[in-house]
Amino acid sequence: MTQEAQVQVLKAGVVGAGVFGGYHAKKYVELPGVELVAVFDIDLARAEALAGPLGATAYDDMDAFLATVDVVTVATPAVHHAKAALAALKAGKPVYSEKPLAVGPEDADALIAAAAKAGVPLACGHQERVVFQAMGLLDIPEQPTRLEAVRRGTPSDRNLDVSVVLDLMIHDIDLALALCAADPVAVEGEGEADRGYGLDWVKVEATFANGFTAVFDSSRVAQARERTMKVVYPSGEVEIDFLARTFRNTTPFPLIEDFTETPAGKDPLGQSVAGFLKAVRGEAPRPVVTGEEAARALDLALAVEHSVD
DSSP: OOHHHHHOOEEEEEEOOSHHHHHHHHHHHHSTTEEEEEEEOSSHHHHHHHHGGGTOEEESOHHHHHTTOSEEEEOSOGGGHHHHHHHHHHTTOOEEEOSSSOSSHHHHHHHHHHHHHHTOOEEEOOTHHHHHHHHTGGGOSSOOSEEEEEEEOOOOSTTTTSOHIIIIIHHHHHHHHHHOOSOEEEEEEEEEOSSSSSOSEEEEEEEETTSOEEEEEEESSOSSOEEEEEEEETTEEEEEETTTTEEEEOSSSOOOTTGGGSHHHHOHHHHHHHHHHHHHHTSSSSOSSBHHHHHHHHHHHHHHHHHHO
């Protein structure tokens, strides 16, 4: 790569001017080597409300939006992720998609194929992976034997276009897949749609080919927030409280006690987006979570939904 290419300031655009679009737009404003230049939303007034204060231009025309940017973040409601990401990839733009990558396996496969054809990175925002990296958990040289994850939230009107599995549980599914080298072979669970928008609480057990077992317990109709995980290894256990940002480790392998003071621990989203930009520039071989990994998480999430039906 030439020196000129290395110092080029990337022009970034965000698709979706909602809450998560706002988070991503502000990261592009804060990070070095990138400039937020455009925000797309089908509601132009909403796009203007986000873009204006940040010095960007608002669009409700996708082709015009894509013509102005070098990289794209997709932060629409989940059911629209694939359509927006595919448009960007077909235009040759690297894409960072919020999770889930798509809501169907065919769309996920189409995105991966489009990124490969364009020769550009496709990243997905499973940013809890950054927290695991900051803790050093991904460096433990043992395969875990069991994982128990609890992720509960209180009722909200957001993200009701998908089930609790694709909204909340998929974070823990991605983490389990990052820890376990084997593939899942069976899923058994229970759940219920309390409000008629799709599954609102689900508890499942997934068994993997190497004997690893993962129990996922997620709800978006709980009385209080709870986000914990226990990972059992042959030599000990790691218990994590994601809300308190603390952990207990009885394995002989050291973890990073002050991970909350590291850049990744302080700002997982920022580090995830920065990793995407490094992959775009060729400074890293891959983003934090690749499109293929996100598709694997989606496959297991859809198997979870199917096990409950």
